[in-house]
Amino acid sequence: MQAQEYIDLESQYGAHNYHPLDVVIDRAEGAWVYDVEGKRYLDCLAAYSAVNQGHCHPKILQTLEEQARKVTLTSRAFRNAQLPMLCKDLHDLTGFDMVLPMNSGTEAVETAIKVARKWGYKIKGVPQDKAEIIVCANNFHGRTVTIVGFSTDDQYRDGFGPFAPGFKVIPYGDAEALRNAITPNTCAFLVEPIQGEAGILIPLEGFLREAAEICQRNRVLLMTDEIQSGLGRTGKLFAYMHEGITPDVLIVGKALAGGYYPVSAVLASSEIMGVITPGDHGSTFGGNPLGCAIARTALRVLIEEKMVERSAELGTYFLSRLRSLRSAAIKEVRGKGLWIGIELHGKARPCCEALKDEGILCKETHDHVIRIGPPLVVTREELDWAFERIAKVMEENR
């Protein structure tokens, strides 16, 4: 079948909740994907950082095959031999006491909200139904009704109300606003250390450190959503590590299972996670042995193959090359690790289309920003190859 036939089928029978680039991917390996006609592209999105380990990583594939032959799903009505091992691996890697496994990132954020509220009522002593959670403008935490209810993107909300109360929005990166928004009923501050969907927005250095201090002083839980920024993307294992702090609650997903499976998790101390008791919360697939086995290997290869260090080193290199571009189309180039935003004066979509024709896949975010976040297995030579083409497109799309 030709690419256009797939596109027509999807358009006719699939809901139109996305506006994808018209490239129909048939297979992938490492940092490269191949379309149904065999043309190859350098993947500079990495499924929004869900394939940090590279497409179809052979070691993760081996684990998937082995575990899929043994047992895939038990439900949490029974125990399985993989969940405890994943919890221990995550503890060893991060230092957090306890793990609550879920599937999608959105579910993990919902879980963190439930944990924070229950902690607010049972430990902090917030009066019933008065708990407040502070979030930031331009946040992206997922797509459930609760979560889009505190989005500041009109399209994400329009047509989906009424929304859950109990959320307060402050400007991103504004410690003073955080201080002023806190009340005795505030149980948590939910924040992305770098805002990815908003266009790779990096707060001023020291913001997260100050936020951590303010939270600690006021007995407010600092909850970092590292679903996209975590697991090496910014050149550290987690983006909060750039500021030398530790959040109270850590939310992970996406690359946790290397793109093979949806696995997410909420990590916290035993004091905080201890508020969750049997029956409070659950998921049929959360903590399933197939997902847990895959996640364990996905974490192992990330560390063993030094992908976090690669992200730091190649990210610094690529950022400085991109910053050397002297195109009138470019407003700003910013980034951390292999997570780079090229902000344009005009629309980013035509550039993404032009880059696709040059063999590079990236996705615009918020109209004006080209987001570049290749799998962390990308090589310096591949980045040089990409640079030549990005420079050409920037020259032609002024």
Ligand SMILES: *Cc1c(COP(=O)(O)O)cnc(C)c1O
């Ligand atoms: C992708 C993302 C989510 C949602 O994860 P899903 O797996 O798509 O549900 C939440 N927060 C952030 C920061 C994300 O990037």
